[in-house]
Amino acid sequence: MVTTTIPQPQTTPIHSALIVGNYCHDVLLQGGAVVAETLGGAASFISNVFTALSVSFHLTSKVGFDFKYPVNHDPIVIPSSKTTVFHAYFDQGHTENAHQDRVLKRVEVCDPINPSDLPDKRFDFGMAVGVGGEILPGTLEKMVEICDAVFVDIQALIRSFDKNDGTVKLVGLKESGFYHLLPRVKFLKASSEEALFMDVEEVRQWCCVVVTHGKDGCEVFWKDGEMKIEPFGANQVDPTGAGDSFLGGLVGGLVHGLVVPDAALLGNLFGSLTVGQIGLPKFDLRLLQRIKDEVQRRKLHNTCWFEGGDDSMSFTKPDGHDEFRASLASTKLVPTCLRDVPRSPGSVEQVIRPPCNGQ
Numbered sequence: 456m457v458t459t460t461i462p463q464p465q466t467t468p469i470h471s472a473l474i475v476g477n478y479c480h481d482v483l484l485q486g487g488a489v490v491a492e493t494l495g496g497a498a499s500f501i502s503n504v505f506t507a508l509s510v511s512f513h514l515t516s517k518v519g520f521d522f523k524y525p526v527n528h529d530p531i532v533i534p535s536s537k538t539t540v541f542h543a544y545f546d547q548g549h550t551e552n553a554h555q556d557r558v559l560k561r562v563e564v565c566d567p568i569n570p571s572d573l574p575d576k577r578f579d580f581g582m583a584v585g586v587g588g589e590i591l592p593g594t595l596e597k598m599v600e601i602c603d604a605v606f607v608d609i610q611a612l613i614r615s616f617d618k619n620d621g622t623v624k625l626v627g628l629k630e631s632g633f634y635h636l637l638p639r640v641k642f643l644k645a646s647s648e649e650a651l652f653m654d655v656e657e658v659r660q661w662c663c664v665v666v667t668h669g670k671d672g673c674e675v676f677w678k679d680g681e682m683k684i685e686p687f688g689a690n691q692v693d694p695t696g697a698g699d700s701f702l703g704g705l706v707g708g709l710v711h712g713l714v715v716p717d718a719a720l721l722g723n724l725f726g727s728l729t730v731g732q733i734g735l736p737k738f739d740l741r742l743l744q745r746i747k748d749e750v751q752r753r754k755l756h757n758t759c760w761f762e763g764g765d766d767s768m769s770f771t772k773p774d775g776h777d778e779f780r781a782s783l784a785s786t787k788l789v790p791t792c793l794r795d796v797p798r799s800p801g802s803v804e805q806v807i808r809p810p811c812n813g814q
């Protein structure tokens with residue numbers, strides 16, 4: 456019998472995504488003074504990038520009665536609790552913690568996110584992106600059950616908080632209570648400082664590990680290989696949220712059909728755009744359109760790994776990767792009158808860390 460295959464129309468795949476992590480209030484301090492107060496939490500930075508890239512998502516987040524920012528995706532409000540608050544000190548990192556660019560203190564904490572807080576439905580992928588210890592082992596376990604693929608920011612797993620003043624410390628991933636779940640996780644993202652608290656060689660056997668290196672870009676490690684992904688230039692005024700926006704860009708790129716090395720470039724791009732502003736970045740619409748056009752052009756050559764199993768996930772740098780990087784870099788060359796506008800009150804003139812060389 457002769458069978459014919461009917462060609463399917465080319466459509467943009469629609470994926471269902473679940474972001475899990477609490478919104479928080481961020482207070483940025485330098486020289487003993489408050490420099491800015493902003494909406495924070497990885498969930499807010501990632502939502503911001505997903506919205507910019509037209510990726511739809513469901514969000515599970517908890518805040519207290521005092522939550523003070525307007526957001527597109529409503530959190531669960533706990534009337535008996537306050538919103539999680541972080542104080543970020545930008546001038547203590549070079550004394551007691553010479554390797555850190557900031558010292559973070561969790562000064563208020565909202566309720567954890569329990570497994571029963573998660574929706575009773577399936578998702579194509581989920582993101583475990585807690586900041587204040589709100590994701591419990593049972594919560595991550597439910598996420599790997601209801602999501603086909605789970606991306607994890609290691610900061611959700613390995614943070615501990617000083618009993619007296621809430622200073623954020625890190626514990627070894629093995630001791631975190633989450634270690635047994637790693638073989639069921641697809642991607643684990645860590646900053647270079649956090650990567651010191653895990654055995655990359657071991658974890659890469661189970662899942663893809665992405666380590667970010669600030670202005671130097673990132674590295675991707677998988678079972679059989681590794682690669683460095685070039686950064687984009689930026690005039691850094693505030694590093695807050697760079698890692699979160701990076702993760703939003705990486706996953707947004709994968710959703711739009713980019714292969715891992717190209718998606719990591721998109722992560723680097725959103726990380727670089729974020730450090731150029733204080734707090735949650737506001738992206739210029741023309742810049743975003745250019746980025747989306749470049750992604751659209753690039754994805755025509757690739758298929759989306761969400762459609763297949765592990766085998767479809769390509770780590771090899773494809774032809775044209777360097778050209779794609781150059782075209783993404785050129786999107787930043789739009790007129791800058793609306794670009795890089797800091798949103799936080801009273802923050803426009805502040806530079807929280809010495810600027811890096813822009814490109």
Ligand SMILES: Nc1ncnc2c1ncn2[C@@H]1O[C@H](COP(=O)(O)OP(=O)(O)O)[C@@H](O)[C@H]1O
Pocket residue numbers: 645646647666667668669670671672673686687688689691694695696697698699701722723724725726727730811
């Ligand atoms: N100064 C910078 N210039 C350009 N890109 C940056 C800069 N800082 C961060 N980025 C981008 O953001 C990503 C995440 O930043 P990083 O500082 O490593 O994470 P975290 O915020 O978790 O500490 C980096 O991999 C890089 O792509």
Ligand SMILES: O=P([O-])([O-])O[C@@H]1[C@@H](O)[C@H](O)[C@@H](O)[C@H](O)[C@@H]1O
Pocket residue numbers: 479480481494495496497498500541559586610694695696697698699700
């Ligand atoms: O800067 P980054 O590491 O990507 O992520 C940050 C967290 O580490 C911090 O706890 C939170 O208060 C910020 O809003 C932001 O989410």
